[in-house]
Amino acid sequence: MTKNLVLIDHDGNKVAKSAAELATFAKRAGNAIGLLLANSGSGDSLAAQLNGTEFERVLIVENDEINRHGIAAATAAIAQIIEKEGAESIFIASSARGKEIAGRLAVRLKSGIITDAVDVASDLSTTQSVFGGSFSVKAKLKTPLSIITVRPSSIEPVISTSNPTIEKVTVAIDAKDKLVEISASQPPVKGGRPDLTEAKIVISGGRGTNGNFAEVEAFADLVGGAVGASRAATDAGWYPHTHQVGQTGKTVSPQLYVACGISGAIQHRAGMQTSKTIVAINKDPEAPIFDLADFGVVGDLFAVLPQAREAIKSKRS
Numbered sequence: 001m002t003k004n005l006v007l008i009d010h011d012g013n014k015v016a017k018s019a020a021e022l023a024t025f026a027k028r029a030g031n032a033i034g035l036l037l038a039n040s041g042s043g044d045s046l047a048a049q050l051n052g053t054e055f056e057r058v059l060i061v062e063n064d065e066i067n068r069h070g071i072a073a074a075t076a077a078i079a080q081i082i083e084k085e086g087a088e089s090i091f092i093a094s095s096a097r098g099k100e101i102a103g104r105l106a107v108r109l110k111s112g113i114i115t116d117a118v119d120v121a122s123d124l125s126t127t128q129s130v131f132g133g134s135f136s137v138k139a140k141l142k143t144p145l146s147i148i149t150v151r152p153s154s155i156e157p158v159i160s161t162s163n164p165t166i167e168k169v170t171v172a173i174d175a176k177d178k179l180v181e182i183s184a185s186q187p188p189v190k191g192g193r194p195d196l197t198e199a200k201i202v203i204s205g206g207r208g209t210n211g212n213f214a215e216v217e218a219f220a221d222l223v224g225g226a227v228g229a230s231r232a233a234t235d236a237g238w239y240p241h242t243h244q245v246g247q248t249g250k251t252v253s254p255q256l257y258v259a260c261g262i263s264g265a266i267q268h269r270a271g272m273q274t275s276k277t278i279v280a281i282n283k284d285p286e287a288p289i290f291d292l293a294d295f296g297v298v299g300d301l302f303a304v305l306p307q308a309r310e311a312i313k314s315k316r317s
């Protein structure tokens with residue numbers, strides 16, 4: 001059985017949704033072993049959130065130095081666990097931090113690396129969507145260790161009836177991995193909506209909103225989705241740049257992406273075309289977004305979205 005480690009993302013209190021997704025990919029390839037880097041005293045409550053995932057074991061490293069000394073210290077800790085466990089792969093969520101850790105691990109352990117996979121097969125071969133999604137690449141690493149970062153929401157996690165075994169493990173961080181000292185850090189202020197890159201549903205608005213995102217937001221709230229925006233909307237100052245989807249914005253891969261008043265320029269598609277189901281609402285029947293959409297509604301978003309909300313509400317009641 002291939003031994004697959006998964007680096008579990010968390011914010012100190014809550015485990016990220018990507019953990020269960022990566023467990024499902026790891027399990028597909030063999031054993032799924034979670035690795036939780038936590039501050040002293042916080043490992044058990046984080047690990048408890050992994051009950052019902054496909055992890056067989058969860059290794060907890062409680063070491064305050066990892067948080068204090070940043071990514072170099074985290075990389076050192078992960079490398080030690082990979083070697084101790086004799087792991088053949090490690091799965092990491094494709095965030096900026098995840099990709100930096102993966103890159104550093106690859107250098108340190110002289111291993112190959114694949115980033116931004118959207119699928120991983122049982123033999124650890126991967127699928128990536130590149131060049132704005134115009135090519136799909138299949139690749140497999142030849143090194144004994146496979147370091148793979150996977151985009152969030154690439155798979156629906158399998159729910160398990162068993163709970164993982166929890167094991168506390170220790171690591172030693174050398175002075176050379178403690179050259180950075182983090183003096184203060186502040187978590188981002190979050191609203192009530194899910195994170196754009198982790199959301200299962202994303203509702204995005206473009207120039208067609210004419211600066212009025214009220215309908216887009218109301219629909220997102222009804223379905224528990226995140227709000228995205230095209231660059232035309234963020235450049236106009238209608239929505240924050242942190243919500244921009246596309247080549248120069250965020251890459252999202254939700255189960256459902258609803259594009260409202262967005263034409264479907266190649267740079268926008270680059271950030272959303274791996275979404276599982278794409279719905280487009282656009283006044284122009286010739287808009288290129290309809291070439292990509294699974295479902296299209298030709299109409300004014302200010303008429304379509306309220307009707308869609310009413311229809312969903314009446315179905316629910």
Ligand SMILES: Cc1cc2nc3c(=O)[nH]c(=O)nc-3n(C[C@H](O)[C@H](O)[C@H](O)COP(=O)(O)OP(=O)(O)OC[C@H]3O[C@@H](n4cnc5c(N)ncnc54)[C@H](O)[C@@H]3O)c2cc1C
Binds near residue numbers: 262
């Ligand atoms: C280097 C580079 C990087 C870029 N990066 C990005 C990026 O990361 N993300 C991104 O999005 N773009 C990016 N762009 C810009 C991109 O090329 C497009 O200009 C942009 O995506 C257009 O946004 P839009 O679809 O909202 O606007 P438009 O192309 O103007 O389309 C608006 C659409 O709304 C429809 N519409 C109008 N009113 C309504 C209504 N009431 N109801 C329904 N439909 C309506 C119209 O029919 C039209 O199809 C980049 C461009 C460059 C050159």
